[in-house]
Amino acid sequence: MSSKYGKTLEISVFGQSHGKAIGVNIDGLPSGEEIDIEKLYEFMGRRAPGKSDFATKRSEADLPVFLSGIENGKTCGFPICAIIENKDTRSTDYAGLSKTPRPSHADYTALLRYGESVDLRGGGHFSGRLTAPLCIAGGIAKQILERRGIYIGAQILSVGKENGEKFPLYPSKELFDETAKKELPTVNDECGKKMAEVIRLAAKDADSVGAKIECAIIGLPAGIGSPMFDGIENRIAQAIFGIPAVKGIEFGAGFESAEMLGSENNDPFTVKDGVIVTETNNCGGILGGISNGMPIVFTTAFKPTPSIGKEQRTVDVKTMENTTVTVKGRHDPCIAVRAVPVVEAVAATAILDMLLEESEVI
Amino acid sequence: MSSKYGKTLEISVFGQSHGKAIGVNIDGLPSGEEIDIEKLYEFMGRRAPGKSDFATKRSEADLPVFLSGIENGKTCGFPICAIIENKDTRSTDYAGLSKTPRPSHADYTALLRYGESVDLRGGGHFSGRLTAPLCIAGGIAKQILERRGIYIGAQILSVGKENGEKFPLYPSKELFDETAKKELPTVNDECGKKMAEVIRLAAKDADSVGAKIECAIIGLPAGIGSPMFDGIENRIAQAIFGIPAVKGIEFGAGFESAEMLGSENNDPFTVKDGVIVTETNNCGGILGGISNGMPIVFTTAFKPTPSIGKEQRTVDVKTMENTTVTVKGRHDPCIAVRAVPVVEAVAATAILDMLLEESEVI
Amino acid sequence: MSSKYGKTLEISVFGQSHGKAIGVNIDGLPSGEEIDIEKLYEFMGRRAPGKSDFATKRSEADLPVFLSGIENGKTCGFPICAIIENKDTRSTDYAGLSKTPRPSHADYTALLRYGESVDLRGGGHFSGRLTAPLCIAGGIAKQILERRGIYIGAQILSVGKENGEKFPLYPSKELFDETAKKELPTVNDECGKKMAEVIRLAAKDADSVGAKIECAIIGLPAGIGSPMFDGIENRIAQAIFGIPAVKGIEFGAGFESAEMLGSENNDPFTVKDGVIVTETNNCGGILGGISNGMPIVFTTAFKPTPSIGKEQRTVDVKTMENTTVTVKGRHDPCIAVRAVPVVEAVAATAILDMLLEESEVI
């Protein structure tokens, strides 16, 4: 099932960008969990378009309607279905794109996979808009995790070649909250200004730019996870690649570890405040797929938004002749900016799914 | 299930490093597929220890015995169980390690997860030795894929800070075969010599070093895969993190994409020899989770072998006092070298699993 | 996941009887399949209430709205979400029932399982109303199967102690169509009249009555299915017990086989019109979990509707004192009558799921 994630907590996303509605079915949540809908709306607002200079001006009425599973502000044990109606959709912008597929979009592969009946208006089921239902599920998961002292935060770590500052060894809930409020959510404001400039330049040039997002999970007890195929890395990686435009993921020092000596990369154990911790966190809080009590840290690579205003080379799939395509409409110059809460959301569902599976914890 | 991977083709790995045997159960293969056991042994030989200066001298009789599923050299439709007996095991080397966990090993997290009954001799179920069963499954999958014109090759792309040369835009089966035969499997021999020197230096210093492995899959038809959670990236990533020591994965340009402009990163479509291809392959052959007909390319980051001969800081988990540990025994100075066929094996099972799911292809 | 069924074709049902809406998410259907919505409405009409003397008078606007997955009358490859709004709901009828649970309803077990937050109005997620979404999924599956020459029909085989006539050895599509049109869908009209009388008597006495439903699947190619846990029996049985009130299932001669000698029960093979068939069909078309080309035949036992107008003994779960409860509102005197298309629907999704898994067939 391509649009489904999770084992005990199962998320099924549905909808096409320009269909009647998009939404999510969430099965497996415990009963009796309070869900603060205002707080959820606020969380979802972080990915909403039109909020900043760095996001598409296209407006969306992205507030979800809950059809089932929540009564009197609490989960009732049954599957939650939440939908978001599609409104401001300008389908004519997309006419003919399945004939001349846009470079680095899924137009061409979708056509091969699903045939002529595929609905590609606005990207169809491949659209970044489908990350809104992920935020519904993840926003709910975050609330349930927070009640158990587990907090998740993310930030823009770099834009193009402009690097920011990593989260500290022990990031705090306060740091997460503070960062989330920023127009460009990043720890170091000086770096943030430079990154913003890179985005503005790309936008001005009818271009787009890639970025990295760092995510940290604090408060997760040690001993959660499993070896081999069901560890924290496997679960998070599988889920994170469900976000359009993600092309890479690394845990802890990640690709830097590949350049280190063992004596540099190994994280020595030590006792701090009566608890076993590691002096460094090159492993990103995960050993053998299992949490070691340190913050879980991972970084994801987002490619630049493939929709750019420049003319691009493509092929007419009917005539098999080389031609060009120019993508119209308004698009995010840096898709990663709005993806920050999406990364948090996906991490939250992955972590809650693992916790629900292991009886000792929840 | 932590030790299980796949949906239609299901791989279940079992065994501890110093138990009676390790092995794999493979369910879902088509019936009537010829399996060349000699060729499989040869493939498995590529990951066997003791073959080169870069690998542990510990010898293993790693040849599998097939208990079921293969008769007269062919799959018979039923689950294949293959086992490898454990012989050369020196358990005393590991005595006491659960008391003073080795940095960046799973000793500590395993103890928390499984309690005192956990079998950690030789790394238990977390041991790199468990990649041998992965090679059984993957070696079989490779043979079935090759019969359909799909070839998988991998190489060491870097060791420490010493970089090699990437696979060309269109790697060939011959390049894969040639590379696989080398003591240090890497495309560019000049780079290979420098990498080998880095490994020798680390070994000499009782240390270890990290590395990157690049893997390419050629011949995969366009149109394979799915959007969101079940695309090629999701499937391969989930599986690859099942290999011990992997800390990152990227597809195509991956983390470099995050530094690019859209106009640089987008892969223009063009017609070549009557077929639609892309001029560049920054997307690694995958758009919207679906193959576009170009080679699938991904790179994984391997951390340095955590077992090093130097004294390291750790904690005595009984007394909660800081102490040190020195890991005895022989260990790979660069675990990635022997992992090259493992990456191919895991990629093969992931790709075959996807193909078996989609009726048009196999 | 309690509300999910299937492996390649996945059905997720959501909603509570008296919530905003109920519905179903259908993932894994092939793209480009024409869906005749009128025909689907007609199929769903067979389970709608208020149609006959044997069904509750409660009216439902049970026509589904498709939010995604179908465009221009065809599946577009993406998940289908269809919802049915809840309208005619009289929640006051159910007030206090979680305090004094109704015998043989799920009130008591739901309370234990989900706690005080459980939404039990109208039976909540346990309601027979949730079979409407099953009919959406199953109605679509039936259309796809019929296009491939596979037809599914069901009939009331008995009501109380009044038995009908079994389907013939080779039932036809015409027989299925003809039976489906009847107010009490049963092959033999004489028997049907007697069954109807049993239902009327029960209704008159504020009571209800159980029944058996026989289902047959014709046109399924031989060689579909698998041994052990994934055979046709396993799949259909798992799904059929998803219909509320089902308490038993048997394939072919089923429980009668348990009374036979091997020489009576064994189905001899013979050649008929150039095809291998069996002379009898005691095995119900399934050997070793795999179809043998004969009609698949199974019978399910439906208990009497637990909601009856008579006073019943129960317990006040707060005071732990014995008391009584009288169920108000209108209820089906024989729930099985409206369940006939539901059995067909569930069988259709189970069979289509199996076919989609096996590449040779679809």
Place this chain on the structure above:
Amino acid sequence: MSSKYGKTLEISVFGQSHGKAIGVNIDGLPSGEEIDIEKLYEFMGRRAPGKSDFATKRSEADLPVFLSGIENGKTCGFPICAIIENKDTRSTDYAGLSKTPRPSHADYTALLRYGESVDLRGGGHFSGRLTAPLCIAGGIAKQILERRGIYIGAQILSVGKENGEKFPLYPSKELFDETAKKELPTVNDECGKKMAEVIRLAAKDADSVGAKIECAIIGLPAGIGSPMFDGIENRIAQAIFGIPAVKGIEFGAGFESAEMLGSENNDPFTVKDGVIVTETNNCGGILGGISNGMPIVFTTAFKPTPSIGKEQRTVDVKTMENTTVTVKGRHDPCIAVRAVPVVEAVAATAILDMLLEESEVI
């Protein structure tokens, strides 16, 4: 996956009757559980052949060897693989059977499903011998359940048309133990004698006879399970049809419920010794898929052993001409007798799987 069962506790059965070995891989058991191997052997002895007049004389060395997952008599958290070598196999008895398939065996369907490469010697992977690995998994599950006060017992309820006596409303562990020791495990010895006579008559006449097995689970807490597709009935039914020769299953009054009025079938709640129970147990301890605290009770229908000594009509699949086949070798005259512990085993794995999923209980 046809040979796999379970969600949190996953059982994968492998092997063919006349291959090198059969076995089972068990993943998901908690760590640190003591496993009494002697007690397991004793349990497995109950299904071993050659023990009574009612079973095949073919001897088997059915004692399992544990390759992984158990160290020092305890589970160590990792997958358990246990194998049984195949020894006393007389393959010549089966020569040619794929050419003239035996009625009501899987020979014909297996040939269609898996092609010429299928290994049908001794029934291959379809053989009743594969129930031995089920007993390994189930025997272990039973020990873990018993430590938590949950006991499972089964008995022969009928043989042919000769009926026994049902378990009482509250069966006890002692009754289970006592029944298990009998040559023909059935509650009422008078009935047992008559049943035994039926089996002897069938055997004498080179025939076989069907039977019913009743199974009860006591001590399962109320509130375990889920509505719709993941309830106790769904789970047990899916698993039970994994036992060769099972053709039907019913819970509680089952098919009798279909003949009752609601007022007869409904189980009134009442308080007994301070606990809420039901006066009758027509629902078999399950309401809405969830346990209500009463014993779980189900009955399965076993068809007569299809292997009988009489000549039977079949088809030569090469020439497509009608012919006959006579099955040689020794066979159980009533396969259900040896299946009694298998039913217990399968029920145990299903129940333990459900318990492991629900955090409150284990």
